[in-house]
Every structure is written in C-alpha cells, then in structure tokens.
Amino acid sequence: MTQYEATETLDVKGENCPMPVVKTKQSIDQLAEGEILEVLATDPGSMSDLGGWADTTDGVELVDQQEGDGVYTHYVRKTE
Amino acid sequence: MTMSADTPDASPDDAPSRAELATRVDELENALEEATTEDDGKKMSIIATKGTLDMAYPPLILASTAAAFGYEVTVFHTFWGLDILHEERSKNLQLSSVGNPNMPVPNAIAALPGMDRVTTKMMEKKIEDNDTATIEELIDTSLEMGVEFQACQMTIDLMDYDEDDFYDGVTTGVGAATAIQDMADADIQLLI
Numbered sequence: 001m002t003q004y005e006a007t008e009t010l011d012v013k014g015e016n017c018p019m020p021v022v023k024t025k026q027s028i029d030q031l032a033e034g035e036i037l038e039v040l041a042t043d044p045g046s047m048s049d050l051g052g053w054a055d056t057t058d059g060v061e062l063v064d065q066q067e068g069d070g071v072y073t074h075y076v077r078k079t080e
Numbered sequence: 081m082t083m084s085a086d087t088p089d090a091s092p093d094d095a096p097s098r099a100e101l102a103t104r105v106d107e108l109e110n111a112l113e114e115a116t117t118e119d120d121g122k123k124m125s126i127i128a129t130k131g132t133l134d135m136a137y138p139p140l141i142l143a144s145t146a147a148a149f150g151y152e153v154t155v156f157h158t159f160w161g162l163d164i165l166h167e168e169r170s171k172n173l174q175l176s177s178v179g180n181p182n183m184p185v186p187n188a189i190a191a192l193p194g195m196d197r198v199t200t201k202m203m204e205k206k207i208e209d210n211d212t213a214t215i216e217e218l219i220d221t222s223l224e225m226g227v228e229f230q231a232c233q234m235t236i237d238l239m240d241y242d243e244d245d246f247y248d249g250v251t252t253g254v255g256a257a258t259a260i261q262d263m264a265d266a267d268i269q270l271l272i
Contacts, residue, residue, distance in 0.1 A: 014211045018145040022221055025148035057149050 006038035131160030147225035
C-alpha cells in the first residue's frame with residue numbers, strides 16, 4: 001500500500017454518518033495549503049461519503065482511499 | 081447598390097453609437113461578474129417540522145453535512161420541530177410505534193400507556209450501541225460549523241416556550257417571511 005506524508009491523522013473509528021465527513025471538514029480547516037490529512041474510519045459508508053464530499057467541495061482533493069482490517073483510510077489534501 | 085451593415089449612414093438617427101454600445105457591454109460584463117461572484121456562496125434551507133426522536137435526525141445530519149460541503153445552512157424550526165432546539169426537551173425526544181407498522185410492536189399494544197417510553201428506550205439503546213451521534217452532539221457540531229438554527233416565533237408563543245429555553249446561538253423572533261426569503265436564495269430547499 002502506498003504511504004502518504006500526512007500532516008495530521010483524524011481517528012473517527014467507531015463513529016457513524018455524518019461524523020466522519022463533518023470531522024474531516026473541521027480538521028482540514030486547521031491545515032495549510034498542500035498538507036494532507038489522514039482519516040481513519042470504520043464506517044463503510046465513509047468510502048462513498050468522503051469521496052463525494054471531496055469531489056463536490058472546493059479546496060480539497062481526495063488523494064487515495066485504502067481498506068484493510070476493517071479500517072478505511074482516506075487521504076485528503078488541502079488545495080487552497 | 082450595396083450598403084455594408086456598418087455604414088453609419090445606414091443606421092436610423094436613434095441607433096446607439098459604437099461608443100455607447102461599448103459602454104453597455106462593459107456594464108453587462110460587470111453585472112455578470114457581480115452576479116456570478118455572489119452565486120459562489122452555496123445555500124441550503126431546511127424547514128424542520130417534526131420533533132420525534134427519529135425525525136430529529138435528518139435535518140441535523142443534512143445541516144451539518146451541508147456545512148461540511150461549504151453550504152451556508154439555515155434550519156427553520158416550527159411546530160414540533162422546535163423541540164429539537166429546546167435545550168431540555170431535545171434530550172428527551174420520544175419515539176412512538178403507533179401508526180408505524182415498521183416498528184416491532186403491534187399498534188394495539190403500542191397504544192398502551194407507557195409504551196412510547198419503551199420504544200424510545202429501545203431506540204436510545206440502539207443509538208448508543210451503534211455509536212450514532214446524539215441529538216445534542218449534532219446540534220453542538222452544527223452550531224460550531226456555522227449552521228443557523230431559527231425558532232419560529234409564532235410557534236414559540238403557541239407552545240408557551242420561552243426564548244431562553246433554546247440552545248445558545250439559536251435565532252428567535254423570526255417568521256414565515258424569513259423562511260421564504262432563505263428558501264428563495266437557497267440552492268437546496270427541504271421540508272422535513
């Protein structure tokens with residue numbers, strides 16, 4: 001699996017909709033342009049939800065999504 | 081005889097000159113830029129009318145999620161929807177099996193005194209076991225994210241509530257016209 005240089009890690013394991021997306025937004029707001037946030041979630045819906053959020057929201061880009069051992073790992077870059 | 085379209089003599093006396101047309105084009109370009117710049121702010125307007133435990137979730141989940149998408153969100157609470165914003169009552173929202181055939185309790189039993197308490201406890205336990213966010217948590221998060229919660233003044237008076245009964249940050253003293261104005265400006269409008 002590809003590793004990314006994440007500036008921060010957000011752990012939302014155990015949390016359900018809408019919290020993974022909402023907390024990702026709150027965390028990415030704290031980062032600087034170009035930095036990457038790693039999000040660890042156990043909610044299977046987070047794969048579609050975080051992808052859809054990143055596609056539709058200005059200033060963020062979904063770098064990658066990985067799945068393993070029941071944990072969904074998302075990498076989101078702040079682009080502006 | 082031929083006459084090209086841009087021959088000044090071909091225009092009637094009241095036709096605009098080139099300079100006037102250029103000015104008009106500039107004006108239109110500026111107006112377009114202004115209109116599209118203002119349109120950048122996406123807006124969502126939700127009207128929340130229900131106050132049962134199950135119906136309190138959709139407006140709060142959609143409001144907080146839309147805020148995460150960068151939407152400017154207004155939720156106008158009216159009638160039983162006010163209870164979602166009522167600091168005390170929001171912690172004690174009820175769920176009934178009566179009239180809901182999807183619930184595991186038959187209507188005849190669900191109508192017995194105390195049964196709403198039982199079905200509410202069942203749902204609260206499921207919410208806790210599933211680590212689903214609580215109503216209070218969703219309200220706090222939404223407020224943090226800049227969601228504007230409005231409590232309809234007419235129903236505050238109708239229900240004998242006090243403006244101080246609501247969470248800090250809730251807007252009171254608003255009516256249907258405020259809601260219509262928000263809906264008219266919004267990209268997404270929902271009645272829940």
